[in-house]
Amino acid sequence: MEVSAPNDVKIYNLSKGRSIPEWLGSKKAQKLKRQHPEMRRSIQLLQDFGMPIVCDTVGVSPDKQYIVTTGTYKPRMRCYDVNELSMKFERCFDSEAVKFRFLSDDYSKLVFLQSDRNLEFHVQHGKYYKLRVPRFGRDLLYHHGNCDLYVAGDGPEIFRINLEQGRFLRSLLSETAGGFDCLALNPRHGLLAAGAGTVELWDPRRTPRRVGSLPSESGTTALAFRNSVELGVGTRSGAVLLYDLRSDKPFLRKEHQYDLPIHSLGFVDEAAAGLVYSADAKVLKLWRADSGAPFTAIEPPAEVRAAARFPESGLILLALEAPETGVYYLPELGAAPSWCSFLDSLTEELEETDEVSVYDDYRFTTPRELNSLGLSHVVGTNLVYPYMHGYFIDIRLYKRASQLADPFAYQRYRREKIQAKIEEVRENRVKLKKLPRVNKLMALRYLRERKLVREKKGKKDEEMGGVKEDVESLTPVTDARFAALFSNPDLEVDPDSEDYKRANPRGDRGKFKFTEADKQSEFYEVSDDGSEESKKPRENVSKLTENLNRVSKATNRTRGKSVDTKTVTESRQNTTKFYELKPGEDFSSFVGGSSKEEVGVALGDRVAGKRLPRMRKQMGDCEFTVAVEPSPKQRRLKDDEVKHRKERKVLGRRAGPILKDLRGQGRFR
Numbered sequence: 001m002e003v004s005a006p007n008d009v010k011i012y013n014l015s016k017g018r019s020i021p022e023w024l025g026s027k028k029a030q031k032l033k034r035q036h037p038e039m040r041r042s043i044q045l046l047q048d049f050g051m052p053i054v055c056d057t058v059g060v061s062p063d064k065q066y067i068v069t070t071g072t073y074k075p076r077m078r079c080y081d082v083n084e085l086s087m088k089f090e091r092c093f094d095s096e097a098v099k100f101r102f103l104s105d106d107y108s109k110l111v112f113l114q115s116d117r118n119l120e121f122h123v124q125h126g127k128y129y130k131l132r133v134p135r136f137g138r139d140l141l142y143h144h145g146n147c148d149l150y151v152a153g154d155g156p157e158i159f160r161i162n163l164e165q166g167r168f169l170r171s172l173l174s175e176t177a178g179g180f181d182c183l184a185l186n187p188r189h190g191l192l193a194a195g196a197g198t199v200e201l202w203d204p205r206r207t208p209r210r211v212g213s214l215p216s217e218s219g220t221t222a223l224a225f226r227n228s229v230e231l232g233v234g235t236r237s238g239a240v241l242l243y244d245l246r247s248d249k250p251f252l253r254k255e256h257q258y259d260l261p262i263h264s265l266g267f268v269d270e271a272a273a274g275l276v277y278s279a280d281a282k283v284l285k286l287w288r289a290d291s292g293a294p295f296t297a298i299e300p301p302a303e304v305r306a307a308a309r310f311p312e313s314g315l316i317l318l319a320l321e322a323p324e325t326g327v328y329y330l331p332e333l334g335a336a337p338s339w340c341s342f343l344d345s346l347t348e349e350l351e352e353t354d355e356v357s358v359y360d361d362y363r364f365t366t367p368r369e370l371n372s373l374g375l376s377h378v379v380g381t382n383l384v385y386p387y388m389h390g391y392f393i394d395i396r397l398y399k400r401a402s403q404l405a406d407p408f409a410y411q412r413y414r415r416e417k418i419q420a421k422i423e424e425v426r427e428n429r430v431k432l433k434k435l436p437r438v439n440k441l442m443a444l445r446y447l448r449e450r451k452l453v454r455e456k457k458g459k460k461d462e463e464m465g466g467v468k469e470d471v472e473s474l475t476p477v478t479d480a481r482f483a484a485l486f487s488n489p490d491l492e493v494d495p496d497s498e499d500y501k502r503a504n505p506r507g508d509r510g511k512f513k514f515t516e517a518d519k520q521s522e523f524y525e526v527s528d529d530g531s532e533e534s535k536k537p538r539e540n541v542s543k544l545t546e547n548l549n550r551v552s553k554a555t556n557r558t559r560g561k562s563v564d565t566k567t568v569t570e571s572r573q574n575t576t577k578f579y580e581l582k583p584g585e586d587f588s589s590f591v592g593g594s595s596k597e598e599v600g601v602a603l604g605d606r607v608a609g610k611r612l613p614r615m616r617k618q619m620g621d622c623e624f625t626v627a628v629e630p631s632p633k634q635r636r637l638k639d640d641e642v643k644h645r646k647e648r649k650v651l652g653r654r655a656g657p658i659l660k661d662l663r664g665q666g667r668f669r
Helices: 026-035 340-351 367-372 393-403 411-426 440-464 482-487 498-503 517-522 533-561 565-575 603-608 632-651 656-665
Strands: 003-004 011-013 054-060 066-072 077-079 086-092 096-102 110-114 120-122 126-132 136-143 148-153 158-162 167-173 182-185 192-195 199-203 210-215 220-225 230-235 237-242 252-256 262-269 275-279 284-286 293-296 304-309 315-319 326-329 362-365 384-387 388-392 523-525 579-581 615-620 623-627
Touching: 054 096, 066 096, 066 315, 096 136, 110 136, 110 498, 136 182, 148 182, 192 220, 192 482, 220 262, 230 262, 230 275, 237 275, 262 304, 388 393, 388 565, 388 656, 615 632
Parallel strands: 054 304, 182 220
Antiparallel strands: 003 011, 011 326, 054 066, 054 315, 066 077, 077 086, 096 110, 110 120, 120 126, 136 148, 148 158, 158 167, 182 192, 192 199, 199 210, 220 230, 230 237, 237 252, 262 275, 275 284, 284 293, 304 315, 315 326, 362 388, 384 388, 523 579, 615 623
């Protein structure tokens, strides 16, 4: 048994695996199971469920007690009793069966349409009657309401045979020259649909007549009614059209993408959203009837001849161009039938054990990998199986070839495991918080913003009388998604670049200063404890200290004061602190920058100590700023405007006294 999950829908292939003969002894059977693991996982749902060469059609009786299949070679039919889980009987034909239909609820009455223009009727004890039709048939249909058997063939007529009267009735004539490929009958109101170049609709009551037609793109190959008004049409180009009989335009179209004729079509209304299953020679697809969204798909290893669903269950039967008949179980499509209810418990156990169930004895390899293993010469043999863009190879052969191609693979794997264990132990150690080497200023800004948020959150919790919460707001520094921004040098932001200045014309360097806490994270203070590490910086400043002492002595001597040299030296050493850059750190990102007042001011303005009006213009990727000196005329006009405002201010009369008098006299009348 194989388990696959396309589109997260579990599909159990019950026909996969070898079967053990019944006549084999118990000891030999156990030995055979040990030698072949696929036999231990195989499930034989029905005994000898298949055909010697090819299976052509498959169907389920209306009472859901029997399954009938037809195939070759020789042409034959087989009937299986689901209650006994075995084949009930087998009968052979003179020619291959194209289609068959149940005339009763069980296997007691059957009719087979054969490839030599014969209709062969079977009853419970065997073959009952054989009838020849005028043309080669393609499909047949039985109407239980009036006992009419309809046969469609390669001609423009649909033959009618009344089984109650035992004779041919007037045929349904059409203008279609190529003949009909499929027939469908609506069980609610008895409307007959016939598929050809178009879909023709007939009323099969006392006087059969054509009542309408629906357009089809490239010929109709499959038909199925969902309810009284909805009809599914499968086309020759591999598309499925859903029609409302009240309109001649389809309300939904679904493509199979294989350009192969659709030969089987049906509806699953027991599902929650309503599903449609359609099959061509390559795949059987299940999709939603309301939106066309894919539900899942079954892609068997052989060509699909016909498909049928066991009513009110999740069991799907496929007639394949192979000796085995495909049996697939989908728990999400429905429960298992009563005669194989053990499938539900079996699938639940498989989900709990979580075993590798799809190609667990094989490994998928690409042609490049196969060439690197030195196995390119086995392509075309039975040692590899081509699949899609690569090959499936036996896992034992793959392991043996890998050991020969790379003999040191185990040592490399062992080193990687040891390194992973070491890294796992290192994660438990205490980590020091420090700024990254790339984009330090950006990281400092985000960390300070995060600190402010945490402080505000803590104050708010204290005011509410609650317990303080550990606010771990994500920032680009702490978020793993942005780790490359602070580790990859190629992503470092250059504040001196033209693009950065255009995006930030006012700059942001002045907003954040390099504080004492930042110094402690990037530097360590040079200690004065007499150690070897502290002697180096002291030697570097010893000459400077001696010069300062010498100057201080001369100054005090002129003033008539005597100062202790040791006291001066200690005071200067106590007030002066030296910092040394830690190894591997870069201080260039914090050096330089301007104050808040000088940000955005040109260098000439800084030197002159004044700011001139500027004109800024952008062309392409370039931007330039020009300081414009006012002309004499502009200065004269500006001075005249200032003078005029002063005169108006002096000569202007205030309206306060006038309004006061008016208020005393009352309102205007």
